[in-house]
Amino acid sequence: xxxxxxxxxxxxxxxxxxxxxxxxxxxxxxxxxxxxxxxxxxxxxxxxxxxxxxxxxxxxxxxxxxxxxxxxxxxxxxxxxxxxxxxxxxxxxxxxxxxxxxxxxxxxxxxxxxxxxxxxxxxxxxxxxxxxxxxxxxxxxxxxxxxxxxxxxxxxxxxxxxxxxxxxxxxxxxxxxxxxxxxxxxxxxxxxxxxxxxxxxxxxxxxxxxxxxxxxxxxxxxxxxxxxxxxxxxxxxxxxxxxxxxxxxxxxxxxxxxxxxxxxxxxxxxxxxxxxxxxxxxxxxxxxxxxxxxxxxxxxxxxxxxxxxxxxxxxxxxxxxxxxxxxxxxxxxxxxxxxxxxxxxxxxxxxxxxxxxxxxxxxxxxxxxxxxxxxxxxxxxxxxxxxxxxxxxxxxxxxxxxxxxxxxxxxxxxxxxxxxxxxxxxxxxxxxxxxxxxxxxxxxxxxxxxxxxxxxxxxxxxxxxxxxxxxxxxxxxxxxxxxxxxxxxxxxxxxxxxxxxxxxxxxxxxxxxxxxxxxxxxxxxxxxxxxxxxxxxxxxxxxxxxxxxxxxxxxxxxxxxxxxxxxxxxxxxxxxxxxxxxxxxxxxxxxxxxxxxxxxxxxxxxxxxxxxxxxxxxxxxxxxxxxxxxxxxxxxxxxxxxxxxxxxxxxxxxxxxxxxxxxxxxxxxxxxxxxxxxxxxxxxxxxxxxxxxxxxxxxxxxxxxxxxxxxxxxxxxxxxxxxxxxxxxxxxxxxxxxxxxxxxxxxxxxxxxxxxxxxxxxxxxxxxxxxxxxxxxxxxxxx
Amino acid sequence: xxxxxxxxxxxxxxxxxxxxxxxxxxxxxxxxxxxxxxxxxxxxxxxxxxxxxxxxxxxxxxxxxxxxxxxxxxx
Numbered sequence: 030x031x032x033x034x035x036x037x038x039x040x041x042x043x044x045x046x047x048x049x050x051x052x053x054x055x056x057x058x059x060x061x062x063x064x065x066x067x068x069x070x071x072x073x074x075x076x077x078x079x080x081x082x083x084x085x086x087x088x089x090x091x092x093x094x095x096x097x098x099x100x101x102x103x104x105x106x107x108x109x110x111x112x113x114x115x116x117x118x119x120x121x122x123x124x125x126x127x128x129x130x131x132x133x134x135x136x137x138x139x140x141x142x143x144x145x146x147x148x149x150x151x152x153x154x155x156x157x158x159x160x161x162x163x164x165x166x167x168x169x170x171x172x173x174x175x176x177x178x179x180x181x182x183x184x185x186x187x188x189x190x191x192x193x194x195x196x197x198x199x200x201x202x203x204x205x206x207x208x209x210x211x212x213x214x215x216x217x218x219x220x221x222x223x224x225x226x227x228x229x230x231x232x233x234x235x236x237x238x239x240x241x242x243x244x245x246x247x248x249x250x251x252x253x254x255x256x257x258x259x260x261x262x263x264x265x266x267x268x269x270x271x272x273x274x275x276x277x278x279x280x281x282x283x284x285x286x287x288x289x290x291x292x293x294x295x296x297x298x299x300x301x302x303x304x305x306x307x308x309x310x311x312x313x314x315x316x317x318x319x320x321x322x323x324x325x326x327x328x329x330x331x332x333x334x335x336x337x338x339x340x341x342x343x344x345x346x347x348x349x350x351x352x353x354x355x356x357x358x359x360x361x362x363x364x365x366x367x368x369x370x371x372x373x374x375x376x377x378x379x380x381x382x383x384x385x386x387x388x389x390x391x392x393x394x395x396x397x398x399x400x401x402x403x404x405x406x407x408x409x410x411x412x413x414x415x416x417x418x419x420x421x422x423x424x425x426x427x428x429x430x431x432x433x434x435x436x437x438x439x440x441x442x443x444x445x446x447x448x449x450x451x452x453x454x455x456x457x458x459x460x461x462x463x464x465x466x467x468x469x470x471x472x473x474x475x476x477x478x479x480x481x482x483x484x485x486x487x488x489x490x491x492x493x494x495x496x497x498x499x500x501x502x503x504x505x506x507x508x509x510x511x512x513x514x515x516x517x518x519x520x521x522x523x524x525x526x527x528x529x530x531x532x533x534x535x536x537x538x539x540x541x542x543x544x545x546x547x548x549x550x551x552x553x554x555x556x557x558x559x560x561x562x563x564x565x566x567x568x569x570x571x572x573x574x575x576x577x578x579x580x581x582x583x584x585x586x587x588x589x590x591x592x593x594x595x596x597x598x599x600x601x602x603x604x605x606x607x608x609x610x611x612x613x614x615x616x617x618x619x620x621x622x623x624x625x626x627x628x629x630x631x632x633x634x635x636x637x638x639x640x641x642x643x644x645x646x647x648x649x650x651x652x653x654x655x656x657x658x659x660x661x662x663x664x665x666x667x668x669x670x671x672x673x674x675x676x677x678x679x680x681x682x683x684x685x686x687x688x689x690x691x692x693x694x695x696x697x698x699x700x701x702x703x704x705x706x707x708x709x710x711x712x713x714x715x716x717x718x719x720x721x722x723x724x725x726x727x728x729x730x731x732x733x734x735x736x737x738x739x740x741x742x743x744x745x746x747x748x749x750x751x752x753x754x755x756x757x758x759x760x761x762x763x764x765x766x767x768x769x770x771x772x773x774x775x776x777x778x779x780x781x782x783x784x785x786x787x788x789x790x791x792x793x794x795x796x797x798x799x800x801x802x803x804x805x806x807x808x809x810x811x812x
Numbered sequence: 813x814x815x816x817x818x819x820x821x822x823x824x825x826x827x828x829x830x831x832x833x834x835x836x837x838x839x840x841x842x843x844x845x846x847x848x849x850x851x852x853x854x855x856x857x858x859x860x861x862x863x864x865x866x867x868x869x870x871x872x873x874x875x876x877x878x879x880x881x882x883x884x885x886x887x
Contacts, residue, residue: 182853197863198870489824
């Protein structure tokens with residue numbers, strides 16, 4: 030949807046409402062620096078970016094950029110407003126209040142809500158931004174063009190799902206718990222396998238539950254067995270119960286568990302500290318480095334600087350990852366050891382809290398253990414699971430091991446029945462944990478398989494995105510290459526292309542061939558001017574893909590770093606590729622503006638007056654800048670009129686001579702770009718006698734009238750133009766004749782039949798430049 | 813919503829299922845196929861949606877496979 034009018038009032042440099050009326054056509058706006066032309070682009074950016082303008086995003090612009098967005102001298106009662114009217118008659122109006130808040134109307138009916146700033150506006154400082162962006166930022170910028178946003182969203186959601194499955198299932202905790210059960214299993218059953226453990230349970234079940242032979246399920250058997258043993262204990266004498274409990278306490282392997290935690294802590298500290306130190310040093314450089322490994326045979330190690338074969342380096346990176354896995358495993362082992370130790374202390378606490386052992390605890394013989402009992406009673410296992418220090422281990426050793434020793438001493442004389450009951454209870458408890466763990470382990474494996482499946486699906490989706498992106502990338506690349514060829518014909522920078530770097534997700538980069546050598550990035554070899562030129566091609570290639578949407582494109586002073594020749598090529602590019610699109614070009618380059626005006630058919634042209642002050646704001650020149658401006662000065666200031674006419678001729682003749690490929694003597698430095706009208710006319714006169722031709726009845730004839738007009742203008746420019754400039758001494762009639770001679774000379778560059786200038790290369794005969802209909806031509810090849 | 817051919821989803825889910833041990837259940841594959849074809853492509857899931865979907869997938873993974881139906885066209 031094309032824009033018809035952009036209307037701004039008290040916005041940035043604008044005062045009372047000023048309209049950029051494109052009449053829904055392409056347009057070139059000329060204005061010297063500071064005339065306010067970019068305010069119209071700011072208005073578009075404000076609307077597209079939800080009230081933000083990137084170049085105002087700094088600490089001084091206020092919370093809502095109101096200090097930069099509102100005209101500093103907005104009078105009381107005046108509103109800051111933006112109005113954008115579209116070709117279909119729909120309008121978006123935005124009012125911005127003094128505090129920067131804004132209200133819009135019509136947004137729901139206009140097309141602009143779906144436009145993206147980055148593919149609509151290109152400013153001077155953004156031209157090379159895409160090239161300088163990271164691979165990821167390039168990918169994000171291009172993804173909507175691929176039409177694959179939904180697949181990217183899908184891949185990201187699958188990734189998040191894998192993380193959620195891990196969190197919800199608590200699979201990591203599950204693994205730690207399983208390690209704890211394994212430790213207990215080894216303590217109780219040694220090397221017995223699962224079936225042998227079940228056989229022991231079956232045997233005990235026969236002993237304790239002879240009347241329940243029908244029960245075959247291992248867990249049900251264990252439950253029945255546990256109940257039977259507890260019943261047997263509760264029915265025994267108080268002495269036997271005490272002995273049994275003390276026997277349980279004596280059987281706790283607390284010392285082993287403390288040692289296990291200590292050993293795991295030592296192993297972890299030994300593994301982690303050097304690893305962290307090493308990682309900090311290596312990963313900083315290696316992270317970036319590994320991504321770049323392409324077809325090289327050898328790479329320089331970022332850590333030691335040695336050359337290493339690529340496969341060796343990749344193996345090294347793999348080994349590092351495995352090492353990291355080992356550290357994670359050690360970390361989990363330590364957590365499991367802490368869990369087991371905490372469980373053991375909890376069992377100790379539970380056993381010694383039983384009424385069965387109260388008499389033993391209260392016995393004066395245990396007086397020396399009072400501090401140990403106090404410590405045990407205050408033990409909070411959950412707190413220790415979070416954090417466990419060496420001091421805690423020492424406390425357990427100092428305070429709790431004496432309790433176990435005392436229980437062992439006290440239960441030494443326990444009757445065999447009590448000992449057996451304690452042992453059997455331990456067997457059943459551990460067997461139950463092992464049976465539970467079997468299901469838990471299966472669930473853990475299922476969850477791990479599910480997570481692995483989701484990870485593989487995410488990778489598969491990304492691979493699909495990569496394959497599909499490649500097709501679009503190929504198309505955009507073809508456009509970029511076509512545009513690059515227009516801007517840089519015959520130059521040794523070729524094969525400019527977008528590419529998806531191998532083995533990297535969410536990334537796109539730009540490659541090219543520089544004097545026959547492949548380069549991974551334009552930043553390696555291209556000059557600033559060429560990078561800007563490439564940035565422009567990429568922007569236009571992306572914009573071209575949206576031709577069906579007929580959205581306007583804004584190019585704001587994008588040719589600043591291009592030389593005259595390449596600026597001329599941009600006109601070719603716009604003519605060839607964008608005649609069906611609405612393009613709004615803003616420039617402060619008067620020469621380029623003149624050239625655009627001469628060459629772009631069907632475009633509108635407008636120029637801004639110099640900006641005076643905030644109250645006056647942005648103003649259009651009433652007429653497009655030309656010799657008529659000089660004529661307006663005739664009455665009051667003929668010398669200025671003559672000077673202006675001469676300046677205009679300097680510019681007008683420069684662009685015409687360039688299009689005719691008139692060869693001029695090379696001058697040193699900037700003088701090449703600052704030639705005077707006389708220099709051009711002299712060459713045009715001498716070459717024109719042979720080269721400027723008009724179609725006669727049977728053949729082309731020399732265009733003598735044109736040459737005569739050039740001679741006439743040249744004489745007056747030398748005689749009066751110089752005088753007007755240097756001595757300010759020119760009378761009205763002289764200035765009037767000078768302007769008329771200049772107008773007459775310029776008119777001869779336009780065809781009297783088709784009214785178009787002589788600037789097109791002859792399609793079949795390269796030595797000619799001609800007007801649109803071919804009635805006039807310039808034979809530069811023979812000049 | 814997908815408007816183009818969705819064959820790739822079945823293909824990629826098939827590939828992702830391969831080599832997983834224990835086997836990823838049909839229930840998981842069916843749920844993920846529906847999700848990838850629909851909701852997952854519409855935008856980021858909320859944390860509540862992620863949690864609920866994760867729970868459903870874990871439950872799907874524990875669902876025993878349907879008993880095989882005896883073919884009536886045995887050779």
